[in-house]
Amino acid sequence: MNLALLFDSDFVDADRAVLRGRRLTHLTSVIKVATGDRVPVGRVDGPMGTGEVVRLTDSEAELRVTLDQPPPPPLPLTLVLAMPRPKMFRRILQTCAALGVKDLWLINSYKVEKSFWQTPWLSEDHLRENLVLGLEQAKDTRMPAVHIRKLFKPFVEDELPALLAGKQALVAHPGTSVPCPAHLEEPAVLCVGPEGGFTDYEVGKLQEAGCQGVHLGPRILRVETAVPVLISRLFDSCL
Amino acid sequence: MNLALLFDSDFVDADRAVLRGRRLTHLTSVIKVATGDRVPVGRVDGPMGTGEVVRLTDSEAELRVTLDQPPPPPLPLTLVLAMPRPKMFRRILQTCAALGVKDLWLINSYKVEKSFWQTPWLSEDHLRENLVLGLEQAKDTRMPAVHIRKLFKPFVEDELPALLAGKQALVAHPGTSVPCPAHLEEPAVLCVGPEGGFTDYEVGKLQEAGCQGVHLGPRILRVETAVPVLISRLFDSCL
Incomplete structure (x- = not known):
């Protein structure tokens, strides 16, 4: 604290x-x-x-x-994250809050186990508690908004296109040919899959909605490592 | 895996x-x-x-x-890390291995509690086990070297100057006026303090040895978040 x-x-x-x-x-x-x-x-x-x-x-x-x-400036980022394994979820919430993420969407994906959605850490009180811990760690006051979407297709088809409007939209996808850009000066939407990644179908749907697939190099990183690495790369001038 | x-x-x-x-x-x-x-x-x-x-x-x-x-290229980085709290140590080891760190120095610092050095995770077998988990996560084969130095002053005075020779040398120090550089194309040595940071005396000794104090912005990050953020910023083209 x-x-x-x-x-x-x-x-x-x-x-x-x-x-x-x-x-x-x-x-x-x-x-x-x-x-x-x-x-x-x-x-x-x-x-x-x-x-x-x-x-x-x-x-x-x-x-x-x-x-x-004033509190530090918010990251100009909308982070769309496949619901992480409960064991890692609290830490990822705290990390996102500490890094200045203010708009977090937790979505479903084929490799998100159904049980992940049952975790008590998704309750409003627990979400808030862990976001507060991240803000208190980083010295920030602006509370992030967390949106929970337990159905992949309606989110990607009906909601995501509006979230992307006027923004750089990316999906982190190891194995794709385009390296993740760096030093963005514009707002961005970044989608990060579960352990094991989004399926090809899901990447296709995210691309249809307007996201570009990007990779971080040959290394496969855990979500809790990939998120700070991606944010640091995209927004090195905002941190 | x-x-x-x-x-x-x-x-x-x-x-x-x-x-x-x-x-x-x-x-x-x-x-x-x-x-x-x-x-x-x-x-x-x-x-x-x-x-x-x-x-x-x-x-x-x-x-x-x-x-x-061939395995992915190693990071051209020597990471000097104040010994983390045992609860976080395994995860940090795995993260360092996954990110391609090949040369890790665990050092003492005023805010490293003496008990941290008693953790069984510092045994050769446990170090290797956690480094293997990081390599298997990232798809890498090159085993990092881990050096343990339980005395700050002899390390900084007698060993660090030789480690810095010909390299960019940095100490992450929140509150300093120089922002951390990005996109290094040369080998670097990066020193990261414990939770609470290096003391002013320690930062002074690291600077005497040739390290420049750099910051990551107004946010105070936990070590396990700061390490991937710093590495991504320094070596975005090597990841």
Whole structure:
């Protein structure tokens, strides 16, 4: 936690917030704050700044907050991701949030096992919790939007074309002949398949919708490695 | 496992290898091979190709192997990494191997807890096991070298200068004013600190040795995210 993210419900006055639970434990056990210390804070979807600890008990820390800096710029990216294996899903959510992804679409694919959709990590509370952890890691405040689409074909045929309008649209597909571009200066949509990749049928449908297949070289990377590698390559000037 | 990595001890003849254990289980349970099927294989530190399943029992798969392709090019990178928290260490090892890192130095730093060095994952067998998993993921055969240096100062003063000779030398240091360069065409040495970063003293010592401090932007990334982001940025043409 490199920044404590503050929610409306944390505020007890215009410039006062009270922290409990995980954030309090982090302040007292990891950062080991004392009254009078200042810590980095940010208001969700708002500015960032510092919070001065004005009262500290076993169960609460009250901060006087000054919010005077903008959060880092969002990535101009729409990330369309085949639903990852639950074991990896939380980490991928946190990574996406930390990298500045603000628009994440979780979609179905032939190699997404049906059971993946049953994970409790897809609940609204758990999604939010993991996105908050990513934002707090990276020092950002803008909450990403997560869209869940459990049917591949209706998403690709009915929704994807509108998402692509006016953007560079790519599907990461090992084995294709076009290398992934670098240093984009325009917004992009990037589709990333499951472990084992999209099927040929799925790549065909994504291409019909307007996506270009691109590869990252001869190495086959896990999704949790491919996502930061792709984002760094596409948006090295935005990170 | 996108490739079965074969060791000298697996070969029963010049072109015959016998797999047991983890690799056999993967072939039979995940890929579900039958006699006559071909699977991607590679010989450790040697060429890659295919293995035809010529005999399959409950305990063994015998492959007739044809090795006629070179492995992907190694990254021209020496990665110097503060010893990560054991929970993350295996994953980081696998990621480094998958990305083509061939020279990895694990070093001490003020914020590396002493207990990190006690992890069983630092044993030669476990290091090799996790590097193999990374190579098999990425389809590579060249085994990375891992060097363990539990004392910061002797490493930085006595060994690092020779490692840097003729190379671009960088230390990732959030908050410095120079952005990390991109698209290197020359070999590089990259130093990455622990969670919380190198101390100012340590950054000073690394700079004295010849490293330039560089940042990745305003976001603070976890080591396991920063490493693929940095590698993708430095070597987008080598991946």
